[in-house]
Amino acid sequence: xxxxxxxxxxxxxxxxxxxxxxxxxxxxxxxxxxxxxxxxxxxxxxxxxxxxxxxxxxxxxxxxxxxxxxxxxxxxxxxxxxxxxxxxxxxxxxxxxxxxxxxxxxxxxxxxxxxxxxxxxxxxxxxxxxxxxxxxxxxxxxxxxxxxxxxxxxxxxxxxxxxxxxxxxxxxxxxxxxxxxxxxxxxxxxxxxxxxxxxxxxxxxxxxxxxxxxxxxxxxx
Numbered sequence: 001x002x003x004x005x006x007x008x009x010x011x012x013x014x015x016x017x018x019x020x021x022x023x024x025x026x027x028x029x030x031x032x033x034x035x036x037x038x039x040x041x042x043x044x045x046x047x048x049x050x051x052x053x054x055x056x057x058x059x060x061x062x063x064x065x066x067x068x069x070x071x072x073x074x075x076x077x078x079x080x081x082x083x084x085x086x087x088x089x090x091x092x093x094x095x096x097x098x099x100x101x102x103x104x105x106x107x108x109x110x111x112x113x114x115x116x117x118x119x120x121x122x123x124x125x126x127x128x129x130x131x132x133x134x135x136x137x138x139x140x141x142x143x144x145x146x147x148x149x150x151x152x153x154x155x156x157x158x159x160x161x162x163x164x165x166x167x168x169x170x171x172x173x174x175x176x177x178x179x180x181x182x183x184x185x186x187x188x189x190x191x192x193x194x195x196x197x198x199x200x201x202x203x204x205x206x207x208x209x210x211x212x213x214x215x216x217x218x219x220x221x
Contacts, residue, residue, distance in 0.1 A: 003082045004126070010075055081145050083136050087198035088146040088191060090124045095194070096170065131202060132209070138202040143195045150191065154184075 097120040157173055168174050172183040 003086050084142040085145045085149050088195035090127050091194040091197050094120050094124050138199050
């Protein structure tokens with residue numbers, strides 16, 4: 001919800017700025033021409049120095065990534081961090097809900113209802129659909145933000161229980177069971193395949209969509 005709310009707010013602000021303060025056509029054209037000339041020089045230099053085609057492609061991707069980072073700004077980086085955190089969290093929470101809680105713990109711990117089922121299904125559908133249309137990167141090092149988010153969630157639950165709150169949203173978070181260390185270790189390890197699964201979804205998008213829409217698709221770097 002925070003990710004889509006932030007994306008909607010940033011998009012609305014961008015549209016408002018575009019319509020209220022349009023850039024002069026001449027200066028905008030000059031900027032594009034300057035950028036094209038600089039990119040052309042870089043491309044010529046790379047073509048002259050690089051003998052390997054794969055090396056050339058990697059260098060061009062590096063320049064494109066630098067240009068993307070230069071234009072992103074604070075809100076752009078915040079969008080990336082939340083998006084990459086949500087990618088792993090969606091896989092983790094949905095797997096835990098449908099493969100652990102629903103078959104084994106729905107009656108003893110949670111009163112399963114339609115709202116909970118929709119929350120743990122529609123979130124993945126919405127995020128995957130958004131992934132098909134956006135061009136946000138999904139690098140491996142952003143796994144750290146996903147792990148940090150889970151740690152903050154666990155610490156938040158510990159603080160609540162230290163203040164007298166007794167109910168755990170997930171039973172494997174309970175600290176007064178002999179299996180608690182094993183549960184916590186397992187949940188820490190499972191972060192890697194969950195994040196990797198969504199990284200594969202993004203990689204599949206970058207591989208398949210350019211073939212289906214070669215003139216319209218913008219690759220995620």
